[in-house]
Amino acid sequence: MDSTVQLQWITRQHPFYPAELALRYIVLRAPLKMPRGSEVYAFEEETWHCVAHINNEVVGCVLLHPQNTNKSGKLLQMAVHPDHQGRGIGAQLVRGLEAHALNNNITSIVMNAREVAFPFYEKLGYVFASDFFEEVGIPHRTMTKQLRHDP
Ligand SMILES: CC(C)(COP(=O)(O)OP(=O)(O)OC[C@H]1O[C@@H](n2cnc3c(N)ncnc32)[C@H](O)[C@@H]1OP(=O)(O)O)[C@@H](O)C(=O)NCCC(=O)NCCS
Incomplete structure (x- = not known):
């Protein structure tokens, strides 16, 4: 693990946010030939944003969108810069x-x-919860992880 990496939860007002969006576009949308702006969700404001930075350079990010039901959260936009x-x-x-x-x-x-x-996700304890389906033009499967069993 790179010991200089720091994680930070940010809002859309944070100076790291434009770099987070740029990273999401470069890693997750440009390779699929999708237009700039396609990385932005309608629900950005209701989503928690975590960035990984090295000396204030944003090199990774992931989002967590609370689902409002059954104490579940959706992981979105997992990206690490290719370098x-x-x-x-x-x-x-x-x-x-x-x-x-x-x-x-x-x-x-x-x-x-x-x-x-x-x-990558299987190593972190995630299991499959659906068959294959297509999203943004490529194959996906739903994966889940139970973090804690409620009483
Ligand atoms: C997938 C991604 C987020 C992984 O991040 P990363 O920082 O490269 O992964 P890590 O170094 O933390 O890897 C953790 C473990 O998963 C393994 N791993 C990571 N990506 C893998 C892959 N594509 N295939 C197989 N194993 C993988 C690593 O070897 C490592 O194993 P170890 O613990 O035995 O050493 C990153 O490669 C990425 O941004 N890819 C492009 C965007 C993408 O596909 N995002 C996911 C959208 S669902």
Whole structure:
């Protein structure tokens, strides 16, 4: 793991937010030939944003969108800059998201995972909860993780 990486939860007003959006576009949308702006959700404001930065350079991010029902949160926009992949930053972001979820009384995580990322999420304890379906033009499956069983 890169010891200089710091995680920070930010709002849309934070100076890191434009860099977070740029990273989301570069990593998750440009390779699919999607237009700039396609990385922005209608529900940005109701979503929690975590960035990983090294000396104030944003190198990774992940979002958590509370689902309002059954104490579940949706993981979205998991991205690590290609120059920094394979150093544990993605895993650090997911663990940070899980801790943040539990602190906010969210006890399970759900996501629509891209096929290329299945092994990454499986290593972090996520299990499949659907068959394949298409989203943004590529194969996905829903994956989930129970963080804590409610009494
Ligand atoms: C998927 C992604 C977030 C992983 O982040 P990362 O920082 O590179 O991953 P880490 O270094 O934290 O990897 C954690 C573990 O998962 C493994 N892993 C990561 N990506 C993997 C992959 N694509 N295939 C197989 N194993 C993978 C690593 O080898 C590591 O294993 P280890 O604990 O045994 O050493 C990153 O590669 C990325 O942004 N990819 C492009 C965007 C994307 O696909 N996002 C997911 C959308 S659902």
